[in-house]
Amino acid sequence: MNNEANQPAKRSNPGGLRVDRENRETVGEPFIEDPRMTCRNVDVFYGDKHAIINVSLDIGKNEVISMIGPSGCGKSTFIRCLNRMNDTIDTCRVRGQIKLDGRDIYDESIDVVPLRAQVGMVFQKPNPFPKSIYQNVAYGPRIHGLAQSKEELDEIVETSLRKAGLWDEVKDRLDQPGTALSGGQQQRLCIARAIAVSPEIILMDEPCSALDPIATARIENLIDELRHNYTIAIVTHSMQQASRVSQRTAYFHLGDLIEIGPTEIIFTNPKHQLTEDYITGRFG
Amino acid sequence: MAPSTLFLSILVLAVAAYVIGRKRSYSVVGGARKLRELHSRPTYYGMLTALGCGIPALLILGIWQAFEETVITRLITAGLPENIRTLPESRLNLIINDVKNLVSGNIVSKEVDPAMQAAADHYTRLQSISHASMAVVCLVLGIMAIAIIRKIITPKLRARNAVETVTKIILVACSSIAIFTTLGIVLSVLFEAIRFFKAVAVTEFLFGLQWSPQMAIRADQVGSSGAFGAVPVFAGTLMISAIAMTVAVPVGLMSAIYLSEYATSKVRAAAKPLMEILAGIPTVVYGFFAALTVAPVIRDSGGLMGLDVSSESALAAGVVMGIMIIPFVSSLSDDVINAVPQVLRDGAYGLGATRSETIRNVVIPAALPGIVGSILLAVSRAIGETMIVVMAAGLAANLTANPLQTVTTVTVQIVTLLVGDQEFDSPKTLAAFALGLVLFVATLFLNIIALHVVRKYREQYE
Ligand SMILES: Nc1ncnc2c1ncn2[C@@H]1O[C@H](COP(=O)(O)OP(=O)(O)OP(=O)(O)O)[C@@H](O)[C@H]1O
Ligand SMILES: [Mg+2]
Numbered sequence: 044m045n046n047e048a049n050q051p052a053k054r055s056n057p058g059g060l061r062v063d064r065e066n067r068e069t070v071g072e073p074f075i076e077d078p079r080m081t082c083r084n085v086d087v088f089y090g091d092k093h094a095i096i097n098v099s100l101d102i103g104k105n106e107v108i109s110m111i112g113p114s115g116c117g118k119s120t121f122i123r124c125l126n127r128m129n130d131t132i133d134t135c136r137v138r139g140q141i142k143l144d145g146r147d148i149y150d151e152s153i154d155v156v157p158l159r160a161q162v163g164m165v166f167q168k169p170n171p172f173p174k175s176i177y178q179n180v181a182y183g184p185r186i187h188g189l190a191q192s193k194e195e196l197d198e199i200v201e202t203s204l205r206k207a208g209l210w211d212e213v214k215d216r217l218d219q220p221g222t223a224l225s226g227g228q229q230q231r232l233c234i235a236r237a238i239a240v241s242p243e244i245i246l247m248d249e250p251c252s253a254l255d256p257i258a259t260a261r262i263e264n265l266i267d268e269l270r271h272n273y274t275i276a277i278v279t280h281s282m283q284q285a286s287r288v289s290q291r292t293a294y295f296h297l298g299d300l301i302e303i304g305p306t307e308i309i310f311t312n313p314k315h316q317l318t319e320d321y322i323t324g325r326f327g
Numbered sequence: 328m329a330p331s332t333l334f335l336s337i338l339v340l341a342v343a344a345y346v347i348g349r350k351r352s353y354s355v356v357g358g359a360r361k362l363r364e365l366h367s368r369p370t371y372y373g374m375l376t377a378l379g380c381g382i383p384a385l386l387i388l389g390i391w392q393a394f395e396e397t398v399i400t401r402l403i404t405a406g407l408p409e410n411i412r413t414l415p416e417s418r419l420n421l422i423i424n425d426v427k428n429l430v431s432g433n434i435v436s437k438e439v440d441p442a443m444q445a446a447a448d449h450y451t452r453l454q455s456i457s458h459a460s461m462a463v464v465c466l467v468l469g470i471m472a473i474a475i476i477r478k479i480i481t482p483k484l485r486a487r488n489a490v491e492t493v494t495k496i497i498l499v500a501c502s503s504i505a506i507f508t509t510l511g512i513v514l515s516v517l518f519e520a521i522r523f524f525k526a527v528a529v530t531e532f533l534f535g536l537q538w539s540p541q542m543a544i545r546a547d548q549v550g551s552s553g554a555f556g557a558v559p560v561f562a563g564t565l566m567i568s569a570i571a572m573t574v575a576v577p578v579g580l581m582s583a584i585y586l587s588e589y590a591t592s593k594v595r596a597a598a599k600p601l602m603e604i605l606a607g608i609p610t611v612v613y614g615f616f617a618a619l620t621v622a623p624v625i626r627d628s629g630g631l632m633g634l635d636v637s638s639e640s641a642l643a644a645g646v647v648m649g650i651m652i653i654p655f656v657s658s659l660s661d662d663v664i665n666a667v668p669q670v671l672r673d674g675a676y677g678l679g680a681t682r683s684e685t686i687r688n689v690v691i692p693a694a695l696p697g698i699v700g701s702i703l704l705a706v707s708r709a710i711g712e713t714m715i716v717v718m719a720a721g722l723a724a725n726l727t728a729n730p731l732q733t734v735t736t737v738t739v740q741i742v743t744l745l746v747g748d749q750e751f752d753s754p755k756t757l758a759a760f761a762l763g764l765v766l767f768v769a770t771l772f773l774n775i776i777a778l779h780v781v782r783k784y785r786e787q788y789e
């Protein structure tokens with residue numbers, strides 16, 4: 044979208060003073076009108092380690108929100124809270140309130156299985172199942188009973204692969220193992236697999252970190268298209284990527300949500316000193 | 328110098344060679360500062376010297392030792408008086424033996440006759456000459472090697488490559504020991520089996536339905552003509568292994584799944600070693616358990632249901648054997664299931680799969696090669712197991728499909744055929760080798776199939 048991130052001159056903040064480094068209150072606009080998901084005072088612990096500290100933010104409809112921050116700051120931990128993937132980690136405890144369409148997803152009456160079908164996830168490392176390409180995509184719809192017949196299933200597989208931009212490359216070899224694809228193809232396969240269960244929200248944890256620039260560009264285009272039908276939360280280490288694909292950006296630092304707001308503001312005019320340091324590469 | 332002292336001296340010499348070679352490398356390059364100009368690190372020059380000194384000397388020592396006795400014996404035989412030398416071979420051997428006993432100070436059966444005493448003295452003399460010359464040859468060789476290698480050490484000498492080549496040769500030699508031993512065993516079994524098949528037709532052995540290997544030892548004995556149809560024995564092995572696997576595979580696999588997917592790490596840490604204890608119990612104890620506890624229970628409960636159960640049954644042996652091999656399946660499967668990357672599970676969970684769906688559709692298929700491997704290991708363990716069967720399944724070679732009857736297995740028959748005083752050329756004893764051969768071929772095929780299966784799944788799942 045823009046390259047201002049690389050041009051410090053435009054980022055001057057003549058109006059106000061920067062928020063001091065020591066201040067860990069969230070600055071910016073964490074809340075929006077008519078949100079899809081709302082997170083309030085979320086704390087996450089691994090055993091005794093306090094990995095996410097009192098984070099509150101909203102995720103809007105049909106928006107791409109990116110989460111950036113130095114390694115180990117808790118981006119993955121936070122995003123994994125949104126579909127309760129942290130439940131699979133024994134030592135992990137989540138406190139606070141996370142609501143999807145007004146329902147608390149950590150409520151006891153909520154079953155994680157439909158929740159995760161509704162909030163899909165794409166992981167940092169492509170992780171296709173040891174099955175054929177077709178079976179990889181068909182797996183989700185099959186376990187959720189989304190297709191009544193073989194034809195319907197075929198159709199879901201085809202549309203998902205088309206949306207992920209992989210159809211033309213694999214349509215002649217759907218019965219080959221998904222693990223035999225290249226890294227970028229595997230990642231698109233994983234995206235196709237995630238869309239096949241028609242989630243409403245897709246969480247992506249550094250989906251491009253293992254990919255070359257061309258594959259990355261394809262996935263970024265894909266995210267841009269998917270935005271019209273889905274809500275997407277993406278963790279990324281690339282500030283260019285965040286500025287290209289997302290409408291809002293959240294900056295995490297050692298478990299705190301430091302700053303959140305519209306992407307171009309975060310990258311052109313950050314209010315917090317830590318954000319400024321990070322995006323100008325002065326961190327660490 | 329006694330051979331053992333010589334051996335130690337060579338080792339000491341080799342250590343010295345190491346030090347000398349190392350020092351030399353420093354001095355040829357001109358001190359520790361310039362080590363970079365040396366092709367290899369100084370230790371390699373040391374090792375090269377040590378190997379060059381030690382290996383030829385040790386080889387000579389070994390060869391000398393191997394041939395010394397034969398040569399000396401030849402020499403003293405030649406020196407014996409004419410009347411003894413012309414004795415028949417077997418008598419001559421006895422006398423030579425006496426001479427050797429005399430040399431080593433053992434009491435001889437007869438009065439010591441002067442010719443023998445002379446021969447013994449001659450023997451001792453020859454032996455000491457031989458030892459002395461061996462020591463001289465070995466040590467001179469070693470020292471010469473040190474001198475030569477010290478000469479040829481230059482900064483350009485590719486000592487590391489030379490040492491690595493020698494190391495490789497040693498490694499190859501070690502691995503061929505295992506291969507040649509296997510080959511030797513196979514050949515000897517094959518050879519004996521062929522002798523057996525000269526007496527009993529292959530077809531009769533493989534397809535005959537009657538197994539009663541008692542042969543008449545003397546011509547006037549009656550009733551034991553010997554029948555070598557091995558089908559009942561194979562069938563017994565198959566049945567007991569099958570029963571064992573029906574117990575071990577489901578139980579083992581499910582406990583593996585529980586341990587790796589459901590148990591908390593604390594439970595797992597405690598339960599896994601406990602299960603592995605099962606594998607450490609001596610099989611005799613299992614045999615006891617099978618014969619004294621399980622078999623009576625089966626017989627009694629069978630009796631209640633109006634079934635005719637013999638007190639030693641295939642079922643009892645098979646079930647207990649199955650319990651014994653549970654840890655083979657569970658422990659290995661648990662390891663491979665644990666090795667399935669967490670990201671695969673996450674992928675399934677992230678699609679909204681339940682835990683059991685994830686296990687069934689993702690984890691197990693990914694772990695399948697290892698699981699198949701563990702099952703095949705358990706099968707070969709079951710086929711080879713003897714003790715439990717001897718104690719709990721009986722010895723009678725019944726051809727039956729009824730697990731409540733007494734049956735016998737290949738290994739048990741091998742044991743009973745060879746236990747006690749036996750002639751080593753009667754078909755009865757040779758039959759053991761034929762059975763062993765069949766067992767070997769069967770496990771070989773099993774392994775080949777296993778490898779094939781594993782490779783196929785690898786291709787599919789990697
Ligand atoms: N399973 C776990 N058990 C204990 N601590 C964990 C676990 N996973 C993460 N942590 C800790 O929680 C903190 C946040 O980790 P997280 O993976 O969320 O960071 P991240 O922002 O995603 O980093 P990166 O950019 O490197 O992926 C780190 O300090 C990490 O050491
Ligand atoms: Mg991460």
